[in-house]
Amino acid sequence: MPIPPYNEIKAPALAFFADGNPHRIKEVFEVLAPIFHLTEDDLNELVPSGVQLRWNARASWACSDLYRAGLLTQLKKGLYQITDQGKAVAAQKPAVIDRAFLMQFEPFRKFVSDRKSSGSDPANAKETRLQAPEEEGTPEERIEAAYMELSGTLVADLLARLGTVNPFRFEQVVLDLLVAMGYGGSRKEAAAVTQKTGDEGIDGVINEDRLGLDVIYVQAKRWKSNVGRPEIQNFVGALAGKKAAKGVFITTSAFHDNAREYAAGLHQKVILIDGQRLAELMIEHGIGVAEEHAYHVKKIDSDYFEES
Numbered sequence: 001m002p003i004p005p006y007n008e009i010k011a012p013a014l015a016f017f018a019d020g021n022p023h024r025i026k027e028v029f030e031v032l033a034p035i036f037h038l039t040e041d042d043l044n045e046l047v048p049s050g051v052q053l054r055w056n057a058r059a060s061w062a063c064s065d066l067y068r069a070g071l072l073t074q075l076k077k078g079l080y081q082i083t084d085q086g087k088a089v090a091a092q093k094p095a096v097i098d099r100a101f102l103m104q105f106e107p108f109r110k111f112v113s114d115r116k117s118s119g120s121d122p123a124n125a126k127e128t129r130l131q132a133p134e135e136e137g138t139p140e141e142r143i144e145a146a147y148m149e150l151s152g153t154l155v156a157d158l159l160a161r162l163g164t165v166n167p168f169r170f171e172q173v174v175l176d177l178l179v180a181m182g183y184g185g186s187r188k189e190a191a192a193v194t195q196k197t198g199d200e201g202i203d204g205v206i207n208e209d210r211l212g213l214d215v216i217y218v219q220a221k222r223w224k225s226n227v228g229r230p231e232i233q234n235f236v237g238a239l240a241g242k243k244a245a246k247g248v249f250i251t252t253s254a255f256h257d258n259a260r261e262y263a264a265g266l267h268q269k270v271i272l273i274d275g276q277r278l279a280e281l282m283i284e285h286g287i288g289v290a291e292e293h294a295y296h297v298k299k300i301d302s303d304y305f306e307e308s
Contacts, residue, residue, distance in 0.1 A: 011095065016028060057141070173287065176287050216248055245269060
């Protein structure tokens with residue numbers, strides 16, 4: 001089944017700690033997973049950034065909220081134990097422990113109030129919002145979801161902008177990207193345009209390395225329609241004419257399946273980059289984009305506070 005929202009994990013987590021013994025957060029991951037019938041694939045699912053397991057992140061946040069409400073105490077990093085208040089709540093066997101439920105406890109109200117007054121919790125800026133059901137994801141997941149939404153919008157905006165530039169400017173964009181990716185050395189050294197076809201695309205050669213030990217033949221087409229097998233066949237013919245074994249075909253649109261299948265079966269190394277991937281590479285390497293905001297998310301360094 002899907003990984004549950006972290007609000008649904010809190011009640012089973014508190015019940016697990018009700019035995020009064022200290023437990024490591026790793027035990028929570030292991031013991032609660034069968035309760036939610038999580039499969040191996042579920043347990044290996046990553047958040048979009050790929051830096052965390054989604055199940056571990058949600059279970060960790062569930063325990064963190066119980067700790068902030070005073071229902072758990074943290075003995076040291078990753079080691080929790082239930083409090084007397086926690087035992088009283090666990091004895092009631094609540095079906096759901098969400099943030100609205102936790103607002104009855106002063107430590108949690110203070111935690112929310114502190115975030116509100118510091119401006120770190122804009123989503124909870126209004127008192128009525130404090131009682132509203134929360135999103136299913138943890139704060140990190142909501143940040144990542146917003147980031148992915150902004151990235152998707154930026155990709156669409158980049159492709160729209162590429163569709164308006166003139167062919168010569170598009171040549172420069174492609175060249176700048178390849179240089180930023182490490183091909184050809186400096187921009188001056190990088191590439192020589194061998195043919196200007198006038199069809200809103202470029203045909204060029206770029207050194208694979210700064211010494212020019214090998215070259216890559218590049219064709220880029222600023223198209224609206226998808227690229228099919230005939231265009232790739234023509235490109236392969238151009239490769240043969242240049243006695244080149246490596247090529248990159250870039251388009252601002254997409255490739256038909258027959259084009260991808262044909263390219264996959266070639267003995268030459270031909271890489272196909274569609275508009276989505278082109279925009280993603282431009283973002284990754286800082287071509288045509290500028291940083292607007294940077295957010296650095298930090299956490300407590302528990303080891304710093306441990307007594308030696």
